[in-house]
Amino acid sequence: MIPVFLGVAMLTFFVGNAAGNPIDLIRIFLKNPNPAVLDALRHYYHLDRPVWERFLYWLWDLMQGNLGVSLSGRQVADQIGLWTITTLELQVISLVLAVVIGIPVGVYSAEHQYSKGDYAITTVAIFGYSMPTFWLGIMLIIVFSFELGWLPASGASGISYLWGGSLFTDWLLHLILPVAVLTYVTLATIVRLVRANMLETLRQDYILAARASGLSERTVTYRYALRNAITPVVTVVGLSFGAALGGAPATETVFSWPGLGYAFARAAGVLDIPLVQGITIVITIMVLVANLITDLAYAALDPRVRID
Amino acid sequence: MSDKTPRRRAASQWAVAWRRFRRNKSALIGTSIVAFFLIVAILSQWIAPYPPRSYEALYEGSAGTPPSWQHPFGVESSGIDVFSEVIHGTRNDLYVGLTAAILTMIIGIVVGALGGYFKGIISDIVLGLTQIFFVIPALLLILLFARIFLALVFKGFGLTLIVLILSFFGWSGTAFIVRGETLRVREMDFVQAARSLGAGSSRLLFRHIVPNILSPVIVITTLNIAGFILTEVVVSFLGFGDANTTTWGLLLNEGFSYIRTDWWVALFPGLAVVFSVLGFNLMGDGLSDALNPRLRE
Numbered sequence: 001m002i003p004v005f006l007g008v009a010m011l012t013f014f015v016g017n018a019a020g021n022p023i024d025l026i027r028i029f030l031k032n033p034n035p036a037v038l039d040a041l042r043h044y045y046h047l048d049r050p051v052w053e054r055f056l057y058w059l060w061d062l063m064q065g066n067l068g069v070s071l072s073g074r075q076v077a078d079q080i081g082l083w084t085i086t087t088l089e090l091q092v093i094s095l096v097l098a099v100v101i102g103i104p105v106g107v108y109s110a111e112h113q114y115s116k117g118d119y120a121i122t123t124v125a126i127f128g129y130s131m132p133t134f135w136l137g138i139m140l141i142i143v144f145s146f147e148l149g150w151l152p153a154s155g156a157s158g159i160s161y162l163w164g165g166s167l168f169t170d171w172l173l174h175l176i177l178p179v180a181v182l183t184y185v186t187l188a189t190i191v192r193l194v195r196a197n198m199l200e201t202l203r204q205d206y207i208l209a210a211r212a213s214g215l216s217e218r219t220v221t222y223r224y225a226l227r228n229a230i231t232p233v234v235t236v237v238g239l240s241f242g243a244a245l246g247g248a249p250a251t252e253t254v255f256s257w258p259g260l261g262y263a264f265a266r267a268a269g270v271l272d273i274p275l276v277q278g279i280t281i282v283i284t285i286m287v288l289v290a291n292l293i294t295d296l297a298y299a300a301l302d303p304r305v306r307i308d
Numbered sequence: 309m310s311d312k313t314p315r316r317r318a319a320s321q322w323a324v325a326w327r328r329f330r331r332n333k334s335a336l337i338g339t340s341i342v343a344f345f346l347i348v349a350i351l352s353q354w355i356a357p358y359p360p361r362s363y364e365a366l367y368e369g370s371a372g373t374p375p376s377w378q379h380p381f382g383v384e385s386s387g388i389d390v391f392s393e394v395i396h397g398t399r400n401d402l403y404v405g406l407t408a409a410i411l412t413m414i415i416g417i418v419v420g421a422l423g424g425y426f427k428g429i430i431s432d433i434v435l436g437l438t439q440i441f442f443v444i445p446a447l448l449l450i451l452l453f454a455r456i457f458l459a460l461v462f463k464g465f466g467l468t469l470i471v472l473i474l475s476f477f478g479w480s481g482t483a484f485i486v487r488g489e490t491l492r493v494r495e496m497d498f499v500q501a502a503r504s505l506g507a508g509s510s511r512l513l514f515r516h517i518v519p520n521i522l523s524p525v526i527v528i529t530t531l532n533i534a535g536f537i538l539t540e541v542v543v544s545f546l547g548f549g550d551a552n553t554t555t556w557g558l559l560l561n562e563g564f565s566y567i568r569t570d571w572w573v574a575l576f577p578g579l580a581v582v583f584s585v586l587g588f589n590l591m592g593d594g595l596s597d598a599l600n601p602r603l604r605e
Contacts, residue, residue: 138578
């Protein structure tokens with residue numbers, strides 16, 4: 001974990017120095033930056049030092065939660081908190097839905113291999129697997145927001161009026177489209193994997209033995225087969241969480257979702273280097289924590305795996 | 309290459325795979341889709357009614373019109389014919405997908421084979437690097453690198469620069485697979501035999517080990533083409549690509565800004581992405597089934 005963190009920190013830091021130092025880089029895009037902000041950044045990046053020392057100073061500040069000031073003059077750390085919550089809200093809801101729907105659908109597909117239902121499910125899944133998430137978002141916005149007018153097209157809450165009349169319905173209606181898009185794409189991966197693993201597990205001898213001993217098909221499928229087919233799925237759930245977080249710039253931009261991804265896309269667009277570095281570091285930490293949870297879950301499910 | 313015996317065995321192995329691949333319906337559908345897009349890409353200059361980034365339709369008075377016989381995919385408000393642009397985009401997106409996939413294949417084979425073959429410090433460093441690149445939120449860094457280097461580096465290099473950035477962040481999956489396979493193959497009898505006959509490290513690696521681990525590499529490279537096309541689409545969509553080169557992502561970017569009125573600008577380039585990526589994914593899955601020795605009866 002620590003090498004990965006250091007690796008990302010180095011990449012984000014040194015690319016920020018690609019033009020010599022971050023201030024010069026910011027100046028390429030921004031012709032009239034706020035001089036007070038530039039002074040603060042000059043101090044924050046220790047520009048009078050050689051580049052390796054600057055990296056160590058920056059890392060030291062990072063450890064203490066000091067992410068510097070963004071070009072707007074506000075502390076980066078203060079801004080990131082709220083974005084992180086909005087992003088997690090979207091990602092966690094979608095991930096839970098994808099797992100809850102994906103596992104039974106994958107099991108069904110494997111149990112009825114080569115049936116019409118199986119073909120339909122695999123076709124829908126492979127499309128989800130091949131689709132840019134954000135593009136599906138655009139299509140849904142065109143249909144459900146602009147053509148039908150049923151759902152809001154952007155944001156996480158109504159600005160001029162509340163959708164559905166109450167705070168709760170407003171929140172819910174804003175969530176539907178982004179959650180649907182993210183769930184579908186993650187769902188596709190989970191369904192494919194559950195199906196493939198179940199097919200392999202259902203061919204094992206101990207499944208035959210379980211059936212022969214007169215257990216119900218339901219018990220055989222869910223107690224015996226799924227339990228063994230699910231461990232690789234845990235890994236993929238962890239990886240898809242990381243992938244979805246990494247893909248957040250595009251999905252959140254389409255829905256103007258006020259999270260880390262949308263903020264990143266805007267900040268990187270104008271090369272707001274401190275903000276970009278801060279968001280990258282926060283997302284990296286979130287991905288690493290997700291991986292850690294995945295490993296722990298894996299160990300809990302598979303007694304052969306031990307955490308050292 | 310060298311003597312005849314291993315060559316004939318190799319041929320029969322590929323022949324078996326080819327026979328299995330041909331019987332797989334979805335693999336054939338995928339291959340046909342891929343072939344279709346390749347032909348469009350190669351012939352793009354001749355089949356596209358308008359040159360890339362051309363505003364000619366504006367002077368014909370058809371700017372912002374929905375799909376019609378003359379403009380099957382409609383026209384942007386700026387007067388750009390979407391049908392032509394999707395065709396030009398095919399060429400550029402396949403260029404990005406294919407070259408980035410080949411580059412990552414080369415990096416992946418070299419890194420993975422070194423990490424799997426040698427033991428000790430080299431293996432540890434290589435494994436560590438691969439793990440770092442496997443976990444990092446690559447898209448964020450790709451966007452950042454693209455933004456900074458496209459601003460610093462001269463224009464016209466745009467698409468190739470994107471290819472280099474994508475490859476720099478995209479090789480770890482291939483390297484992992486190559487490393488695992490190398491670890492498996494290096495202990496096999498034929499490698500031990502070659503070693504006891506006095507074959508050196510580089511000969512063992514590139515004559516005996518690498519040719520025997522090509523099947524999974526071919527599969528992952530095919531799937532990588534799909535992945536790189538998707539990533540390039542995101543990069544251009546967010547406006548971090550080369551704004552002077554037509555790509556599907558750039559069209560989606562323009563489509564997104566006309567989302568309220570001109571739905572066709574976002575629909576058709578997106579369909580091109582979905583079907584090309586689907587083609588490579590189906591082909592990759594088919595190759596995976598055909599080359600998988602565990603499924604061979």
